[in-house]
Amino acid sequence: MLKNEPLSTAMAKAVFHIFPAYCKGCGLCKEKCPNEVLVWSEKLGVYGTPTVKPKDEESCIACKICEMVCPDCAIYIEKKKKEKAN
Template sequence: MPKEIKPISTDMDRAVFHIFPQFCKGCGLCKEKCPNDVLIWSEKLGVYGTPTVKPKDEDSCIACILCEMICPDAAIYIEKKAKKKRAAQ
């Protein structure tokens, strides 16, 4: 019987970053293509025993979802947050 598929989630300023270790093969495409160099290798191992990725800090991610789109295994899901409205001045 397969294990339940649950992501490891990181709450960031603009989005919630979800990585599914059960799908991640550690290819590093997401890390390589991130325009803000947000992703680093994690101690959590993926499907082939290779490291998965995680965000290195919460405020560098711009929620562009490039990592989600480039992942060949659909191991990343970016849940964008609603934009905060600025207070009237």
């Protein structure tokens, strides 16, 4: 049984969280990502299908499109706060 814990990846502009217990591997997030950041992962989701993961730490612009199009709310993008210049 899948635990309801996210797999998290720290990136330059955000932290990418995927919840395998919710992901059905539909690929909408992958298809809609403007920078083609997401690739298939070796981790399996709720139906035994692959989940997604970011291919690198720099490509993601933290637009949250993947989060918005996921029909199962399996993705959460946590934007990093900008550091203030002194």
